[in-house]
Amino acid sequence: MAFKDYYKILEVSKTATDKEIKTAFRKLVRKYHPDLNPDNKEAEAKFKEVNEANEVLSDPEKRKKYDKYSQYGEDWKHGEAHEKAQQQQRQYQSQQQSQQSFSEEEYSDFFESMFGDAAGGYQRSTQFKGQDFNAELHLDLRSVYTSQKQVLTLNDKKIRLTIPAGVENGQTIKIKGKGAPGINDGPNGDLYIKIIIDNNTQFKRQGDNLYLDLNLDLYTAILGGEITIVTFDGKAKLQVKPETENGTQVKLRGKGFPVYKKEGSYGDLIVTYQLETPKNLSNKEIDLFKELQKIKTK
Incomplete structure (x- = not known):
C-alpha cells in the first residue's frame, strides 16, 4: 500500500514544532496555489498533498495517531483496528498450540467468535x-x-x-x-x-435573498421616475415613488438567489436606496435651490 510521508511533503522533520509546521505549510501553499500556477496539474497535485499533510500534522491527536500507525500506509487511521485483529490472530494461534482440546462444535464456535463466519474452511479477513x-x-x-x-x-x-x-x-x-x-x-x-x-459582485447574499445598495440621485428621489438595474438573470425596472427617502427599501420578489435543490424557487432581491447629494452645482442650479429654499420657508 502506498505510503504518504506527510513530514516529507511539508519539508519538515518528524520532531518539527507546531510553529515550524505552520510556517512550512504557509510557504508551500503560496508556492503551489492554483491561482499562481494556472493549468499546472503538478502544482495542483502538490497543493492538495500539502493541504492533506497539514490537516493531519497540525492536529495533535491526528499527528499522534499518524506517527504511531504510519506502518499501515494510507490506512493509518485504522491502525488500532489492524493491531486488534493481529492480536486476535496471535491469541488464536496460541490457543491452537496449547494442550487444550476442542470438540468440533466448540472449535467452530471459538473460530467464529474470533474471526467471524468461516467460508469453505478458510478464515475471512476483517474488512x-x-x-x-x-x-x-x-x-x-x-x-x-x-x-x-x-x-x-x-x-x-x-x-x-x-x-x-x-x-x-x-x-x-x-x-x-x-x-x-x-x-x-x-x-x-x-x-x-x-x-x-x-x-x-455588488450584491450581498443572505441565504436565498440578495441585497443591493443603490445610489439614487436627489432629483429622481424627489420627483420620482424609472430606473433600471442589472440582476443575475437580466435587467429589472424599478418605479421610484416621488419624495422617496434615504434608506427606503423595495423588494423584488423572485429576483434573489435560487433555493438549493428546489428548481424554480428563488429568494427575493431587496434594494436599499442611498440618496446622493448633488455636487459641483452650476450657478443656475444654486440659484434654483435658493428659490426653492425661499418657497419652503414662506
Missing part, C-alpha cells in the same frame, strides 16, 4: 472502510446562480460532478465511494468537497 478524502472547490457567486458541471482530478482520476444552483458558502458535498479503496474488499471511503464561494 475496513477506506480513508475519506477532503477537498475544497472555489467558485464565484455568479457561477453558482446556475447548476455547475465540474471535473475534479483526484489521485490522477477524473471525477465528474454537478454542483446544484444555490449552494451555500462553506457547504460540504459528499460523493460516496470516491475516497481511498477499502481494506480486504471493504467499502471505499467517501469524498467530501467543501464549497468556498467568492463574491465579487
Whole structure:
C-alpha cells in the first residue's frame, strides 16, 4: 500500500514544532496555489498533498495517531483496528498450540467468535472502510446562480460532478465511494468537497435573498421616475415613488438567489436606496435651490 510521508511533503522533520509546521505549510501553499500556477496539474497535485499533510500534522491527536500507525500506509487511521485483529490472530494461534482440546462444535464456535463466519474452511479477513478524502472547490457567486458541471482530478482520476444552483458558502458535498479503496474488499471511503464561494459582485447574499445598495440621485428621489438595474438573470425596472427617502427599501420578489435543490424557487432581491447629494452645482442650479429654499420657508 502506498505510503504518504506527510513530514516529507511539508519539508519538515518528524520532531518539527507546531510553529515550524505552520510556517512550512504557509510557504508551500503560496508556492503551489492554483491561482499562481494556472493549468499546472503538478502544482495542483502538490497543493492538495500539502493541504492533506497539514490537516493531519497540525492536529495533535491526528499527528499522534499518524506517527504511531504510519506502518499501515494510507490506512493509518485504522491502525488500532489492524493491531486488534493481529492480536486476535496471535491469541488464536496460541490457543491452537496449547494442550487444550476442542470438540468440533466448540472449535467452530471459538473460530467464529474470533474471526467471524468461516467460508469453505478458510478464515475471512476483517474488512475496513477506506480513508475519506477532503477537498475544497472555489467558485464565484455568479457561477453558482446556475447548476455547475465540474471535473475534479483526484489521485490522477477524473471525477465528474454537478454542483446544484444555490449552494451555500462553506457547504460540504459528499460523493460516496470516491475516497481511498477499502481494506480486504471493504467499502471505499467517501469524498467530501467543501464549497468556498467568492463574491465579487455588488450584491450581498443572505441565504436565498440578495441585497443591493443603490445610489439614487436627489432629483429622481424627489420627483420620482424609472430606473433600471442589472440582476443575475437580466435587467429589472424599478418605479421610484416621488419624495422617496434615504434608506427606503423595495423588494423584488423572485429576483434573489435560487433555493438549493428546489428548481424554480428563488429568494427575493431587496434594494436599499442611498440618496446622493448633488455636487459641483452650476450657478443656475444654486440659484434654483435658493428659490426653492425661499418657497419652503414662506
